[in-house]
Amino acid sequence: GNSVTQMEGPVTLSEEAFLTINCTYTATGYPSLFWYVQYPGEGLQLLLKATKADDKGSNKGFEATYRKETTSFHLEKGSVQVSDSAVYFCALSDQQAGTALIFGKGTTLSVSS
Amino acid sequence: EAGVAQSPRYKIIEKRQSVAFWCNPISGHATLYWYQQILGQGPKLLIQFQNNGVVDDSQLPKDRFSAERLKGVDSTLKIQPAKLEDSAVYLCASSLDRVGRGTEAFFGQGTRLTVV
Numbered sequence: 001g002n003s004v005t006q007m008e009g010p011v012t013l014s015e016e017a018f019l020t021i022n023c024t025y026t027a028t029g030y031p032s033l034f035w036y037v038q039y040p041g042e043g044l045q046l047l048l049k050a051t052k053a054d055d056k057g058s059n060k061g062f063e064a065t066y067r068k069e070t071t072s073f074h075l076e077k078g079s080v081q082v083s084d085s086a087v088y089f090c091a092l093s094d095q096q097a098g099t100a101l102i103f104g105k106g107t108t109l110s111v112s113s
Numbered sequence: 114e115a116g117v118a119q120s121p122r123y124k125i126i127e128k129r130q131s132v133a134f135w136c137n138p139i140s141g142h143a144t145l146y147w148y149q150q151i152l153g154q155g156p157k158l159l160i161q162f163q164n165n166g167v168v169d170d171s172q173l174p175k176d177r178f179s180a181e182r183l184k185g186v187d188s189t190l191k192i193q194p195a196k197l198e199d200s201a202v203y204l205c206a207s208s209l210d211r212v213g214r215g216t217e218a219f220f221g222q223g224t225r226l227t228v229v
Contacts, residue, residue, distance in 0.1 A: 004155075032213055036220075043117075044156070044204070044220040051215050089155055098211030100146050100169060101218060103155030 002027045006090050006104035013080055013111050021075040021107045023064075023090035031092040033057075033066050033073040034101065038087045047075075047088070051095065080111045115139065117221035119205050125227045131193035134224045138186070138207030144168075145182055146218065147190050148204040156204055162188065163211070195228045202226070 007022040025031060035047040035057070048057030053068035064075045073090060090104040118137040126132050138145050143164050148156035159178065161169040164185040173180065177196070182188040192199055202223040210216045 032215060034212075043222040044206075046217050049215075049217075091155075093211075093213035095213045095215075098168075098213040100158045100161045101156075101206075101212055102158070105153070105155045 002029075002031065002092060002094060002099070002102050004090050004092055004102055004104035006088075006107050008105075008107070010108040010110055013109070015082055015111055015113050016079045017111075019075070019077040019080045019084075019109065021088055021090075021109070023073045023075065023104060025071050025073065025090075025092050027071075027092060027094065029094040029096050032095050033064070034091040034093070035062070035064055035073070035075050036089045036091055036101075036103070038089070038106075040086070044089065080109070082111050082113050085109055085111045117205055117207055117219050119203075119221035119224055121224055122222065123225050123227075125229060126195055128197055128228050129194040131191065132195055132226065133189050133191045134203050134205075134226075136188045136190070136205030136221060138188070138205070139219055142207035142209055142219075143185070144208045144211055144218075145188050146204075146206040146208075147180055147188070148206065150202045150204055150223070152201070159190070159203075168211075192226075195226075197228050200226060200228045 032051045034049045037047045048059040050057040050066035091101040145162045147159040150156040162182040206218045206220045208218040
């Protein structure tokens with residue numbers, strides 16, 4: 001079946017450091033890929049998405065590229081801020097079947113000043 | 114635009130009791146989802162509705178969980194009887210269409226259930 005694997009957290013960085021959170025997926029069909037973020041005390045919200053191979057999703061300085069050859073969708077940011085501290089979830093959905101989002105376990109990011 | 118509304122925000126019950134959660138999706142959203150998020154894990158789908166029909170309930174423990182979406186708008190999720198392992202955050206989400214087709218799912222803030 002379809003699944004998502006994320007790197008284990010927590011990830012602890014200093015402000016302005018480079019961030020990478022790894023995400024790989026297994027899919028029998030053709031998935032759309034997503035990163036969702038959950039800030040403390042708030043609900044899940046979409047950060048970025050990509051719907052076909054080699055597409056790059058970007059938002060708020062975050063980027064992720066849909067790599068079909070490596071079945072990956074790693075999240076990156078060049079310079080993190082304290083306000084980026086949150087839990088990040090990688091997710092997929094099968095495009096043809098229109099299935100609901102399947103989430104990874106989440107990676108907690110903590111940024112200190 | 115108003116977001117996905119859920120109530121209550123918190124609930125504490127004893128095992129073997131019953132509990133119900135309510136969700137009001139964003140107006141006009143055809144697809145509604147209920148997820149269970151156990152502490153330290155990602156959300157797991159319980160049930161997906163398209164309008165008032167069930168699309169996927171393969172992971173819903175039907176011996177104790179039930180859900181309905183009346184008139185294709187509001188939805189309720191019920192647990193009867195509750196077990197200790199049901200302690201989790203229950204998330205409701207909605208989208209214009211199925212997310213696999215590129216639409217965004219919007220999540221409510223969830224209901225935190227503690228079973229003691």
